[in-house]
Amino acid sequence: MKRQLLARISLFPRVVKACTCKFTTIISDMAAYRPVVISGPSGSGKSTLLQRLFKEFPDCFAFSVSHTTRNPRPGEKDGKDYYFVTREVFEKMIDDKEFLEHAQFSGNRYGTSKKAVLEVQKTQRICILDVEINGVKSIKKTDLNARYLFVKPPSIEALRERLLGRKTETEESLKKRLDTAQEALDYANEEGSYDKVIVNDNVDTAYNELKTTLISGFLLSLHTQGFVDDL
């Protein structure tokens, strides 16, 4: 069992190099793998940062795949980027209480099913949930025991430029996203709303901050539960 634990930890090669933790006991459950909820205005760079994370640590983190009623963007795959469903199917899932959170954004519906999070936890990876502000508030009311991170753009103007640069928005959807962004920024300014706010100005700096936050949180979880000492 101890070997299994070490195998899991060694998935964080840089951490293993960086710390001299002594593993003192056996992991009997996966409570250390607390889900991480990442939020931030559309265009703040969540996908950019998470794509890097998954590329660098494919065996440590995984998305819970959300459901959405929006149309796929070029290159997006059903079941991988989202489950793309009709409004009727989405509403039936709400009635059947299948969602941990669900919300409407820019005219489309988005939701995280309980099953999707369980699927990730079963693989003993840290589940990443990429959700908007109402999703954050809903998940906080559940017993998910998540950590909450906010990705913040350096300014609204930079956000506008990034959304324009992405070439995915109509004039109308751009306006909707910018209006919603201010609400998300106001909530992030409230004390205790997030465990960590990462300003995505320089993408390399933001990514390093994300990585450090996730890894230190993971180690802290292990420490809190008595799996690791000398942190």
Ligand SMILES: Nc1ncnc2c1ncn2[C@@H]1O[C@H](COP(=O)(O)OP(=O)(O)OP(=O)(O)O)[C@@H](O)[C@H]1O
């Ligand atoms: N630090 C950065 N500097 C400049 N451009 C960036 C930076 N981070 C991301 N971008 C660019 O900004 C655009 C929006 O980023 P991204 O799609 O990752 O945002 P998002 O928060 O995932 O948006 P959504 O919630 O709509 O999916 C992309 O074109 C991306 O390449």
